[in-house]
Every structure is written in structure tokens, then in C-alpha cells.
Amino acid sequence: MNEKTRQRRSAFDREAGVAIAQALFHERGYDAVSLADLTAAMDINPPSFYAAYGSKAALFERAMLRYAHENSLPLDELLAPDRPPAEAISALLLAAAKQYGRDSILRGCMITEGMRANDQAARQMAENLAHGGIQAIRAYLDEVHPQDAQALADYIAVTLRGLSASACNGMSSKRLMEVAQAAGRFIARELEASESTAAS
Amino acid sequence: MNEKTRQRRSAFDREAGVAIAQALFHERGYDAVSLADLTAAMDINPPSFYAAYGSKAALFERAMLRYAHENSLPLDELLAPDRPPAEAISALLLAAAKQYGRDSILRGCMITEGMRANDQAARQMAENLAHGGIQAIRAYLDEVHPQDAQALADYIAVTLRGLSASACNGMSSKRLMEVAQAAGRFIARELEASESTAAS
DNA sequence: CGATTTATATAGTGGTCACTAAATAAACTG
DNA sequence: CAGTTTATTTAGTGACCACTATATAAATCG
Numbered sequence: 154m155n156e157k158t159r160q161r162r163s164a165f166d167r168e169a170g171v172a173i174a175q176a177l178f179h180e181r182g183y184d185a186v187s188l189a190d191l192t193a194a195m196d197i198n199p200p201s202f203y204a205a206y207g208s209k210a211a212l213f214e215r216a217m218l219r220y221a222h223e224n225s226l227p228l229d230e231l232l233a234p235d236r237p238p239a240e241a242i243s244a245l246l247l248a249a250a251k252q253y254g255r256d257s258i259l260r261g262c263m264i265t266e267g268m269r270a271n272d273q274a275a276r277q278m279a280e281n282l283a284h285g286g287i288q289a290i291r292a293y294l295d296e297v298h299p300q301d302a303q304a305l306a307d308y309i310a311v312t313l314r315g316l317s318a319s320a321c322n323g324m325s326s327k328r329l330m331e332v333a334q335a336a337g338r339f340i341a342r343e344l345e346a347s348e349s350t351a352a353s
Numbered sequence: 354m355n356e357k358t359r360q361r362r363s364a365f366d367r368e369a370g371v372a373i374a375q376a377l378f379h380e381r382g383y384d385a386v387s388l389a390d391l392t393a394a395m396d397i398n399p400p401s402f403y404a405a406y407g408s409k410a411a412l413f414e415r416a417m418l419r420y421a422h423e424n425s426l427p428l429d430e431l432l433a434p435d436r437p438p439a440e441a442i443s444a445l446l447l448a449a450a451k452q453y454g455r456d457s458i459l460r461g462c463m464i465t466e467g468m469r470a471n472d473q474a475a476r477q478m479a480e481n482l483a484h485g486g487i488q489a490i491r492a493y494l495d496e497v498h499p500q501d502a503q504a505l506a507d508y509i510a511v512t513l514r515g516l517s518a519s520a521c522n523g524m525s526s527k528r529l530m531e532v533a534q535a536a537g538r539f540i541a542r543e544l545e546a547s548e549s550t551a552a553s
Numbered sequence: 554c555g556a557t558t559t560a561t562a563t564a565g566t567g568g569t570c571a572c573t574a575a576a577t578a579a580a581c582t583g
Numbered sequence: 584c585a586g587t588t589t590a591t592t593t594a595g596t597g598a599c600c601a602c603t604a605t606a607t608a609a610a611t612c613g
Contacts, residue, residue, distance in 0.1 A: 161561045161608040185471040271385040311532045315515030332511045339539030361578040
């Protein structure tokens, strides 16, 4: 009975699939999201997945790029050259803390946390993307505070990583923001101190 | 031919097995170490593993406890009540940075990084252990700086997490220590500031 | 409309995962 | 030395992993 008549849907929306993958990867991390999870969430079969994206890692990269385009901190605005550096850096840290703790499911920074994936290819992609962000901060500091741009950039990078990881383990938005504000205040004091040192 | 004569070795050293597991879990993280990795490193078969440890997660807990016993920061000494708090906290951060970057293979804090495991049971065990450390710092701050012990404890916790994660992604010991020293300096200034505020 | 291309559907692949049943050798106990 | 316990051995388990060979339906295009 019921001989053949195999049916077929039209092509699925591949950009929508990237958005779905972005949410899953952000929520659970690269390794904890399986192909079966992805194809189920997109309501497609594995061959459609591979025809569209090539591999799980390639889709992860597209998802991170989409995340960066949609959610990355507006470094250009935050770190505007005409702003007082202390204010700019404080604003950056606070904006990060706000974003990392905003959503109850999508915690922390998807790219920062991607750097701790077990899969080597996925980790490398995240590291490359994160490097760009750190470089932008470093370039800004080279302009506004060249005497110890590296140390400040490292301090900011470590603080951002700590904020992201803490957000992932449930630290509340309020507490994240308080830590960010404290760090911003500390940097402001440090800039003041080295300004007056330089002026003496 | 060669009928039977199955041989058997004596029991393996279970404590040595915990040490081997500790190194593997610290190096790669809980999820990235397989049963096969563990049994191969210990040179035993899976049934010996389960007879000795019960499960992979249970061994992870024993390995973390061993790590804590062997490597955990001597909070009692670092945070001695008769020490100036600013000095004690700076010493704590610097000691952490030193330890996280000391070994080229065993990077960061095994327990802190365990909190990001994909396996729920392993993550919970790490969170419970980490909570103890944070609580010790919090109790110390309640004694020496009760007016904002929570904010300071959060700042320290976030900084420690950032240092650990950064160590895992290759930040050099030198840079980790510079960040820790900067954070310690910032906290010293903050304590000074709030002391003088309180005195006014 | 007919030919070609594209992306779907079914139904798998081999590999690895944590874990175990059954048999038996060593160690322990009387 | 005999009986019991303990921990080893071999040889698997089913579940899940990322990924794919083959067939065919829809979309595209002359």
C-alpha cells in the first residue's frame, strides 16, 4: 500500500537558520549543541544542513559573525577619540556588563565563551574574532594613553572575560554592572595618577 | 593452540590514578577527557576504573579535591587578619596570577574552569567548590571592610575568573601578574578612599 | 513544455561516548 | 591449604556523534 508519493518542502530560510544556530550556540556553547539539536531547531534534515552550511564549525563561524554584527559593543562610539578616556573606558565596561547580563538565557559574550570550546577549529575562529575586538581597544589606548596601553588593554581584556564568565554562571546583571563600574572607576583613578605623574 | 592462561596484574594505585586524572582534567577540561583517555593514561581497563571510582564525574570530583588540597591558594595566610587588607588582597590576586600562569600545560584554575563544563554534574561540583573559596574571601571582607564587602568580593571573583580564562588562552605569566598587580593597586586605592570617607 | 539545477527526503555510515556482564586470576582470611 | 573476596580480564552494550550516498521532488531556465 501507500506506495511512494514522497513529498518535499521548499527550501528553508538559511539566514533564519543562522539566527537559530546563533541562539543555540550562545546559550549552550559550541560543543554542547549537536547536529541533531540544530537540525531539529531548524526543522530540516542533515543533508539540507550540509548543503546550506558545509559543516557545524562553518555555521558556528557564521553565527558568531552574525552575533558580532548584531550585538558587538559599538566600540567606535564608546571609544570616540574626543571623549575623556576614563569616561570612554568606563562606558565600555558598563556596556559590556549590561549586555552580558541582559538576557536570562543568552548569558555572557558568545565570542569570548567560544574561545573555551573544546573543538579546536571553533576555538580558533572565536579567538580570531575576539582578537579583533581587543586590537580595537589596544589601538584606542595607543592613541589616548600610549605609556602603558598594553597593561591597560590586558586589564580590560581580563575584566571583560571575568564579566562574561561570571554572567554565564549566574551573576546578576546588577552585580555585573557594579563590578564594571568599580573597574571603570579604578581605571579613571589610574589615568589621573599617571597623567599627574607625566605632568610633574 | 595457545589455550587460555589469561594473566592478571595486581591492583593499580588508585591514588596515583586520581593524580593522573587531575592532570588530564586540568589540562583539557572535564568534557574533553574521555574514559578511554583516562584508562589509557592509568593503563587499566574500564571495569577497573569503575570499580575504583564509580563514574567519570565522581573521579572528577576527587581530582578537584586533590587539586584544591595541593594547589589552592593559602587563603588563611594570604588573608591573615593582622595584615593590611590592601596588601592581603593584592597578595591574593598576585598569587593567583602566578599560579594560573606557572605551568605551560596546566593553565588557569582547574575548579574555576570546571564551572564551565558542559556536563551538569561536573559543573555543579566545581561550582560548589568554587563557592567555598569565594565565601572565604567574602568572610574576610566582612571583617576588614564590611561597608561594601559584597562589591569587593564580586570584583575579586570577576578578576580571578578573568585571570584564569586568560591564562587558559595563553596570556603570559608576566602579563597575568601585571594585571593582578594593577587590580591590587586599584583595590588599595579604593580602600584608602573609603577609609578617608568614613573618617570624614 | 522539457532539461537542468538545486535542495529536499530517506536511510544510513563508521566512530566515539560512558559504561557493564561474565569469567577468572590474585589477594586475603580462616 | 581451602574458601571468600576483590579487582582484574575480555568483550561487549546501546546511545549518540558529525556527516553522507542515493533518490527524487521542486524551482529555474532555455
